[in-house]
Amino acid sequence: MQQWVPLSPTVVGSTFIEGSSLFQSSTAQYCVDQLIRKESFTGESITIPCSFTYPEPKNLIAVSLAVKASKRKFCGDDTDIIYNSSKTTKFTQHAERLSVQYKLGAKTSSLTIKDLMKADEQIYCCRLRVQFSNGNSIPWQNLIGTTVVVKGEKEMVLEQENFIFALPGDTVTIIARFTFKNQTTNANVTKCNVFMSTEDNGCEDEIYRITCAQRTNENIVFFKIKNSDYSHNGFYCYSIEVSLGEYNYVGRNSLRSQLLVLKPIGVSIINQTTEVEFSGPIIINCNFSVQDIISAHSAGDGGTLSTQVYWMVGEPREHFVYHPNEDYILPEYRGKTKLVGQSDLLLEDFPGPDNITLYCRVAIRFCSRPPPPNFIDSILEEGPGTLIRVQDGTVLRSQFRLGSSSVTQLKLRAAETCFLSAFL
Template sequence: MISLVVVLLMLCLWDRLHETSGQLCVDQPPRTESIEGKSVTIPCQFSFPESENNIKFATIIVRASDQYFCRGDNAIIHDSSKGSFSPKYRGRLNVTFDQRHKNASITINNVKKEDATRYCCRLELSFIIGENMKWQSPDGTLLTVKDRNDPGLETTPVIFAAPGDNVTLQGHFISNNLTSASDVTCHVRRTADRATRCDLGANIGGCTYKNNSLSFQINQVTSENNAFYCWQVHISTNNEEKNTYYYLGPQLLIIDKTNNLNIIQTEEVEFHQPVTINCSFTLQQNNDILQTEVYWIFGDARESYVYHPNLDYIHPDYKGKTRLVNGSNLHLEDFHGPDNTTFYCRVIFRQCFGREGSPNRIDTVLEEGSGTRLTVKVPDPKLIPQHKLSPIATIVLCVVLVFLVIFISLAIYFLKKRGSKQNSIGETIVETMEMTDDQNGGYENPTIIRRQQEGEDLVYSTVNHSKSSMRKNTKGHLESLPAPTTETVYAEVRKS
């Protein structure tokens, strides 16, 4: 009875392993490019059976050959089980493997022209119970090596897009060889497969060179745009020398949207600097998933990225201001776009659908949420009235006001000081003057005449009538005077 149970258990394990054996996939970029003397890294992603605990050990093997599946004599350049490296790459080859995250990387340092070939990752699994499993990418990654004097160009290996998107192909020069260039023009070429040389591809139009970068836009993409793209660059120098260079561009994959991930986004978020916009989705947790990527995009034609792993693809308004939180949520540090902008969470994952007779078949799934409308509740700098003073003008105005206050204060101080000085030297000097009858105008006994010193323009005199009660009139007769009193006579004197 016990033996029967053991047999049944072994059969179940065997069936499970056999059922999942076709799910072994290896995903690599179709092609890459490097410059002589530089380094290049080729990533490899794996999927393998769910019964990971049943794996006794895993072996990573790297092959290099121009043939399909990297076949050929001496194709193996590294075997992790033996720790061996090909003499051709000794000291230059570094291979890493992370079994938990199911990825590996092949790095070649000090790249040489003869390194240009196809590289294939191979995974071999040894199980505690059951047969061993072996598989690798049939196409591998095709490496192109440019001359060390050629300007280097970086580009994204693969661009995922949905039908109707406006897609921009971009490349960024990484060397200073263009500083002496007097003219740079470029065209984009398209090939049906990765192995076709760029110079043999179809010319589909001129591209734009600006700020040491190349760009080319394809509007309203369809499945017909699925292809490999290359850059053809003409560079003229100041000494009238003209050179033509070809560079690998991205592979463009147009994928129909699905509704299987159940992406959930908040309908509306009010912007408070900073802000985080949530994006959640349901992804079947199994070992068939090779790669998962999350982008944030906006615009009706889905042409501009708020977040993208490659910074060259992020819209200028958001560069350096966005990042992913918890793998899929968008953290926005600052916002300069129009009010009520809608952001879409786009999820892309690569899944292994390999089955017996059709191994290593990889499908790409693309889906996006319904969008989150961002409502801005903070003042927009663009809406500030034009007549409002700038910070510099405000500072200048404050300085002028300070100096004006100081000037007025000093003026008041000196005026007061001058007034007190005049009062001190302008005291009344009393002197007695003899006056004739004609001079006193008929007044008798004028006793005192007071005048001010320099600077005054008023002279006054007092006449005391207490000593006489009579005076002569104009006819020479005496007449009575008013009651004795003192009369003051003023005269205004102006200096000429």
């Protein structure tokens, strides 16, 4: 996303997020959260993030991080360790290509492998060990880990979001971006299907097949689920055929997106400014407490693993005005929004129309307390919305994509038009 810093934006309200950093407590449980799969090309780099939680009793004296790599379906014994924060061992296969960032205070880490080789195709698992003053220690890890796939010159990489969070009634869009090594030209998708499965096995036991489409002039495919409900929860994998010049590419992606249609608490526990008037760059407030949200769901908080903020528009909710993945943002808002102070929305320009409402959403992944133990759960909540009014005389510029052409409309408050939000 384009970085934009206003000289003097209007600030609506003040931002205070209790517990915006990862929650730390002696009641926390042992959990490690990782991406299921990542793909890249030979010679390039890949980064695998991990987040984790653990109890912090008074007799805790040390925490160490190890990274394990295995050719098997799960990370095995200590012989698979390729990095250990408590040792200076060098591992031949990865040598100087491996680097690890470890932030104990934030309970996060990331593993980066440079100059990828086909031999790097393995499962990588983050493993923590806590040591206590009585001499005892407890190791734990993510058993599934992150599967790394390394593609060659004549192959394509398919990228999907690991998790798609939604509320009942939303129109959900699931996107995949495909890329080629040393190629930036837009390709032509000749066949596109999505497979859905209720089991996390790369959609091998597909329940049904959905036809998908290519977004105009982009190497992106997508499909939509209207009026989503809990029956749509599952794993969605793309299978596409693409022509680019004289080459044809075929790919089926087991790097799936897990759709989680989640039940809200029913009472808003996210605070937003009720109404703002747009006359120039503006910051719209969104306040919440992670612990209050988890407590409202009567979920035992065993430690927060991640918190993600989105901003949406539409009745029903369908489009993003802010999303960490720019591919999901409405074309008219791309490069015009960013987060400020963890959750507030900086709106550089407003494409209109007057009197629309923007909604702040918060997705939380956390380690639940027993029962069951060490189980990673998710919550999605939405704020009451902020109504955007346009100051009299403000000119709004909206981009509407009609087929392959783009039309710019100038409109005043008295001349409102329908808000077109087509990805096609």
